[in-house]
Amino acid sequence: MNAPELVERVHGGDRRALARAITLVENGAEELRPIMAGLAPHTGRARVVGFTGSPGVGKSTTTNAVVRAVRAQGRTVAVLAVDPSSPFTGGALLGDRVRMQEHATDPGVYIRSMANRGHLGGLSWATPHALRVLDAAGFDVILVETVGVGQAEVDIAGQADTTVVLCAPGMGDSVQAAKAGVLEVADVFAINKADRDGARVTLRELRQMIAMKDRTDEEWKPPIVMTVAAEDKGVDELWERIDGHFAHLESSGELAARRSARARDEVQAIVLDLLRSRLGGVETDGGLDSLAREVASGERDPYGAADLLLKELGATSGL
Amino acid sequence: MNAPELVERVHGGDRRALARAITLVENGAEELRPIMAGLAPHTGRARVVGFTGSPGVGKSTTTNAVVRAVRAQGRTVAVLAVDPSSPFTGGALLGDRVRMQEHATDPGVYIRSMANRGHLGGLSWATPHALRVLDAAGFDVILVETVGVGQAEVDIAGQADTTVVLCAPGMGDSVQAAKAGVLEVADVFAINKADRDGARVTLRELRQMIAMKDRTDEEWKPPIVMTVAAEDKGVDELWERIDGHFAHLESSGELAARRSARARDEVQAIVLDLLRSRLGGVETDGGLDSLAREVASGERDPYGAADLLLKELGATSGL
The missing domain is CATH 3.40.50.300 (P-loop containing nucleotide triphosphate hydrolases)
Incomplete structure (x- = not known):
C-alpha cells in the first residue's frame, strides 16, 4: 500500500489501513511525512x-x-x-x-x-x-x-x-x-x-x-x-x-486556542526531532562522542559543549 | 552571591549554596551557565x-x-x-x-x-x-x-x-x-x-x-x-x-561509556532547548501562531509547517 492509497483507505475508515498507519506512527517511520500531509485536509x-x-x-x-x-x-x-x-x-x-x-x-x-x-x-x-x-x-x-x-x-x-x-x-x-x-x-x-x-x-x-x-x-x-x-x-x-x-x-x-496550541507543540516537536537527527551527524573535533567524554570527565562544561555543537550545526548543516 | 562565589561555596559543601544552586536548576535560571561551567572541573x-x-x-x-x-x-x-x-x-x-x-x-x-x-x-x-x-x-x-x-x-x-x-x-x-x-x-x-x-x-x-x-x-x-x-x-x-x-x-x-552517554544526552538537551527558544522567535508569515492555526484547521500539514520553520530558523537566526 503506497501513501496515497493508505491515506484514501484511512479516510474511508478501513480498519487494516488504520492499524497500519498507527503502527507507522509508533515506529516513527519515514513514510509518515506524505501520509500526514495527505490526511491533514480531513482533520x-x-x-x-x-x-x-x-x-x-x-x-x-x-x-x-x-x-x-x-x-x-x-x-x-x-x-x-x-x-x-x-x-x-x-x-x-x-x-x-x-x-x-x-x-x-x-x-x-x-x-x-x-x-x-x-x-x-x-x-x-x-x-x-x-x-x-x-x-x-x-x-x-x-x-x-x-x-x-x-x-x-x-x-x-x-x-x-x-x-x-x-x-x-x-x-x-x-x-x-x-x-x-x-x-x-x-x-x-x-x-x-x-x-x-x-x-x-x-x-x-x-x-x-x-x-x-x-x-x-x-x-x-x-x-x-x-x-x-x-x-x-x-x-x-x-x-x-x-x-x-x-x-x-x-x-x-x-477550543480554537487549545487546538492551535496543540498544533504548535506538534510542529515544534517535529522541528526539534529533525534538528536532533542532524545533531547526531554534526562533525566536531572527533565528533559528538568525544565532546561527551570531555563533559563526562569534567574537562568541558555542558554549555561550552552545546555552544560548540550549535556552531557546527550552523556551519555544516543546510540550516 | 555571584556565580564564582556560589561555585566556590557549593564545592565547599555549603548547604545554603547547594539549596540555592538546585533552586536555580529547578527554575531553569539564566545564571546556570557560568555556574555549571565553574562546577564542571569538580565533577x-x-x-x-x-x-x-x-x-x-x-x-x-x-x-x-x-x-x-x-x-x-x-x-x-x-x-x-x-x-x-x-x-x-x-x-x-x-x-x-x-x-x-x-x-x-x-x-x-x-x-x-x-x-x-x-x-x-x-x-x-x-x-x-x-x-x-x-x-x-x-x-x-x-x-x-x-x-x-x-x-x-x-x-x-x-x-x-x-x-x-x-x-x-x-x-x-x-x-x-x-x-x-x-x-x-x-x-x-x-x-x-x-x-x-x-x-x-x-x-x-x-x-x-x-x-x-x-x-x-x-x-x-x-x-x-x-x-x-x-x-x-x-x-x-x-x-x-x-x-x-x-x-x-x-x-x-x-562506567565511562554510560557517563559519556549521559553527558551526550545532557548536551543535546541544552542544544535543543536553545534551539527551541529560538524557534519561538522565528518570524514566519504571521508567526508561528498563525502557522499553528493553519495546522489545527487542516489547511497545512505539520511537516510542511516544520519545513517552513526550519527554513526560517536558518535564515533569521545566527545558526
Whole structure:
C-alpha cells in the first residue's frame, strides 16, 4: 500500500489501513511525512477527550463505560490507550483484545493501544499523529487513555480538548498526583469506585483543591462527578459534564486556542526531532562522542559543549 | 552571591549554596551557565544510584534505609527526589522535612526534592544539572529517587550509574511497570515488603522476565534482593549488590561509556532547548501562531509547517 492509497483507505475508515498507519506512527517511520500531509485536509473534526489518573483508579473500566454512553447517542468512537513507558508495540496488547470483545461486532468503535518509545521528547509527535489518523478516519469522538503518572501523562492530557482526571477513594496517591500537576490540566474530575469508603473524603479534598484556584466568572470550574464505572453508575452524568465542557470551549473561543496550541507543540516537536537527527551527524573535533567524554570527565562544561555543537550545526548543516 | 562565589561555596559543601544552586536548576535560571561551567572541573567523582518503581512499593523507605547503610560505611550521601509531574518547588515539600529528621544532625547526609516542570523535553537537563551540583559538592554517593511511573522515570533512571527497580508483592502494576520499559534499565531488582504474601510469586515472575533476555557471560545479569526496608532487612545485601554492579561497570569499562552517554544526552538537551527558544522567535508569515492555526484547521500539514520553520530558523537566526 503506497501513501496515497493508505491515506484514501484511512479516510474511508478501513480498519487494516488504520492499524497500519498507527503502527507507522509508533515506529516513527519515514513514510509518515506524505501520509500526514495527505490526511491533514480531513482533520479537525473529532472531539478528543483524555482520561488520566493513577494506576488502579479504573481508567479502562471508565473509558469502556464512556464508550457505551457515546455509542448510545449514535456517535462513533475511537479509543487510543497510550503507554508512555512501554517498549512493546501496542497492537498485540492483551488488554486490547479483552476490551475489544464487548465492542467487537460494533463498527462504530475502534480500540487501539500505542507504545511511545519517546526519549528526551523525541517522539512527542506520536500521540498527536495517532490522533490525526483517527480524526481523519472520521470518528466523532476520540478517547485518549494514558497509563501511569508523570510528566508524560500531563503532556498527553495536553493533547485533548477535554481532560478528565480520575481519582478513587482511599488512594492517597491519586489525590496527591492530582495535586501535583495533573490538577492544572483537569477539566472534569471523576471520583470512581464512589461506592467505597472514603468517597466523601476524596470529594471534600478535591473541592478544596478546586476552590484554591482563583477564577473569573467566565472561567471554567472543573465539576466533580461520582461514578461506579463497573456498574455504569454516574457515567451518563460524566459524559454530560464532558459535553458541557466542550460547549464551554466552543462558546468561549477557547477550543480554537487549545487546538492551535496543540498544533504548535506538534510542529515544534517535529522541528526539534529533525534538528536532533542532524545533531547526531554534526562533525566536531572527533565528533559528538568525544565532546561527551570531555563533559563526562569534567574537562568541558555542558554549555561550552552545546555552544560548540550549535556552531557546527550552523556551519555544516543546510540550516 | 555571584556565580564564582556560589561555585566556590557549593564545592565547599555549603548547604545554603547547594539549596540555592538546585533552586536555580529547578527554575531553569539564566545564571546556570557560568555556574555549571565553574562546577564542571569538580565533577565526575560521585556514584549515582537511581531508585525507581510504582507508587506504594516503598521507595522513600528503601532510600532512607540505604542512606543508613552508606553512612555506616563512612561515606557521605545526597538524596535527590525528583517528581517529574510536580509543578511545585521541591525545597518546601513536607516529605523532605519528615525524612530529614532522622539525618538532621548528620552533616554527611543531604536530602532534597526537586520539581521538574519539563515539557516536551524542555528541562531534560534539570536532573543531570542537579546531579552535577551534588557531585561538585563532594558527596560520595547520590541516590536519585523518582516519583511515578512512565517515560520520565525511565529517562531519570538513565541518569544513574546503577538503577534499582523496586517491586512489591501483590502489586500487579509493579511487575507490569517493570515489564514495560523499566526492565530494560534495571541493574538490580529489590522486592520490598518481602514479608508479605505473594513475595515468592513476584520473585518467580521477575526471574522469568530476567531469564527471557539473552546475555553473554560477560554481560551483567540483574540480581534480585528481597527486602523489608521498614525493618532494615535485606538492605545491606541490597547495597552489596549495588556495589557489585558498580565494580562490574568499572572492570568492564562500561562506567565511562554510560557517563559519556549521559553527558551526550545532557548536551543535546541544552542544544535543543536553545534551539527551541529560538524557534519561538522565528518570524514566519504571521508567526508561528498563525502557522499553528493553519495546522489545527487542516489547511497545512505539520511537516510542511516544520519545513517552513526550519527554513526560517536558518535564515533569521545566527545558526
